[in-house]
Amino acid sequence: MSIRQWITPLRGIDSLHQTEAPMPSLGAGEVLVEIRAVSLNYRDVEVTKGEYKHHKSADQDTTIVPCSDMCGVVIQIGSGVSQWAVGDRVLSTFLPEHQTGQVTEKELAGSIGLPLNGVLSTHRVFPAHGLVKAPSYLSDEEACTLPIAAVTAWMSINGMRPMGESGGKNEYILLQGTGGVAISGLQIAKAAGAKVIITSSSDAKLDQAKQLGADHTINYRTTPGWEAEVMQYTNNHGADIILETGGAQTLRKSFDCIAFGGLIDCIGYVSGKVDAEDDRLNVNILALRRTVTLKGIINGPKDRFEEMIRFYEAHQIHPVVNQVFSFADAQKAFQFVDSGSHFGKVVIKIQ
Ligand SMILES: NC(=O)c1ccc[n+]([C@@H]2O[C@H](COP(=O)([O-])OP(=O)(O)OC[C@H]3O[C@@H](n4cnc5c(N)ncnc54)[C@H](OP(=O)(O)O)[C@@H]3O)[C@@H](O)[C@H]2O)c1
Numbered sequence: 001m002s003i004r005q006w007i008t009p010l011r012g013i014d015s016l017h018q019t020e021a022p023m024p025s026l027g028a029g030e031v032l033v034e035i036r037a038v039s040l041n042y043r044d045v046e047v048t049k050g051e052y053k054h055h056k057s058a059d060q061d062t063t064i065v066p067c068s069d070m071c072g073v074v075i076q077i078g079s080g081v082s083q084w085a086v087g088d089r090v091l092s093t094f095l096p097e098h099q100t101g102q103v104t105e106k107e108l109a110g111s112i113g114l115p116l117n118g119v120l121s122t123h124r125v126f127p128a129h130g131l132v133k134a135p136s137y138l139s140d141e142e143a144c145t146l147p148i149a150a151v152t153a154w155m156s157i158n159g160m161r162p163m164g165e166s167g168g169k170n171e172y173i174l175l176q177g178t179g180g181v182a183i184s185g186l187q188i189a190k191a192a193g194a195k196v197i198i199t200s201s202s203d204a205k206l207d208q209a210k211q212l213g214a215d216h217t218i219n220y221r222t223t224p225g226w227e228a229e230v231m232q233y234t235n236n237h238g239a240d241i242i243l244e245t246g247g248a249q250t251l252r253k254s255f256d257c258i259a260f261g262g263l264i265d266c267i268g269y270v271s272g273k274v275d276a277e278d279d280r281l282n283v284n285i286l287a288l289r290r291t292v293t294l295k296g297i298i299n300g301p302k303d304r305f306e307e308m309i310r311f312y313e314a315h316q317i318h319p320v321v322n323q324v325f326s327f328a329d330a331q332k333a334f335q336f337v338d339s340g341s342h343f344g345k346v347v348i349k350i351q
């Protein structure tokens with residue numbers, strides 16, 4: 001019996017193509033999963049274009065199955081596996097070896113969807129410890145969006161301090177854009193009782209964000225000085241937590257609208273990876289000026305993923321799935337994410 005999968009030689013979205021491969025065989029401690037739905041992340045587009053180069057572990061001279069986030073059903077279990085049974089619905093973890101605590105370089109070297117083969121496939125073998133139970137109240141399409149976007153937002157808001165104490169109620173959380181991480185952040189922040197400010201290039205997307213509970217919206221195209229508006233809206237307090245997904249063109253502005261003692265989570269770089277020559281940051285001065293914590297984020301460990309799922313269940317949060325593509329249309333799904341037209345998450349239904 002064979003499986004179907006998409007592979008990429010990392011030479012652009014056009015180089016993605018479908019192939020067949022033999023059904024993988026199971027080793028001890030592993031499970032075979034029939035994949036139902038896969039969600040796309042910004043990273044998957046970058047990987048496919050050969051542009052994901054900032055981790056040492058990412059070998060660019062290879063052909064891989066892309067994508068890391070899936071929801072599927074266990075159809076076979078290897079020897080020594082006691083935590084899963086045939087029929088269990090499971091979610092992948094981005095770093096299957098990152099079970100708890102601080103991520104290490106070794107765990108990072110085991111990233112799914114580069115350098116390891118990913119999940120854009122009808123079937124895949126996983127280490128039993130690298131999966132979590134899918135929440136039963138979510139559809140396959142909703143649940144498959146959780147591993148990267150939601151866990152990253154969860155760790156950004158709640159990673160350094162427990163929710164319910166200082167994280168949450170009455171704090172201002174600033175989100176940049178309306179992609180997967182930002183919209184997950186919006187849903188988590190609102191469920192935690194925080195006040196949310198969100199930016200976007202699109203007024204229509206800002207309206208959608210308002211419907212999800214955003215307290216204040218700013219169009220970063222028509223209001224390029226959005227950091228001043230954040231200060232004004234918060235009565236000169238600033239944002240207590242900023243999910244910095246923008247990078248080069250946003251970090252300087254984030255330093256100008258962070259609250260004293262605030263947290264800037266360095267997550268991504270959708271506006272670029274290299275600062276403009278005349279906009280080089282003096283991070284030392286900027287950080288001490290308002291006693292800021294600058295925290296690099298790389299997803300989160302499995303135990304924090306499970307903690308997040310309990311929060312999602314308690315608040316009955318349904319992730320925002322903007323569009324679902326068929327397996328045959330996977331390339332179109334990549335192009336859609338690359339265009340930045342989406343709001344929240346984009347999903348490929350496998351079967
Ligand atoms: N560190 C981690 O663990 C981790 C995990 C996940 C993602 N990331 C990174 O975080 C970033 C976002 O990932 P994602 O998956 O959420 O991406 P995504 O779903 O593709 O979101 C892209 C969105 O970013 C917004 N954007 C583009 N330029 C912007 C700018 N100058 N200022 C503000 N927003 C801008 C756009 O929103 P509008 O259309 O509303 O303008 C766009 O739709 C990426 O760089 C990704 O690599 C890191």
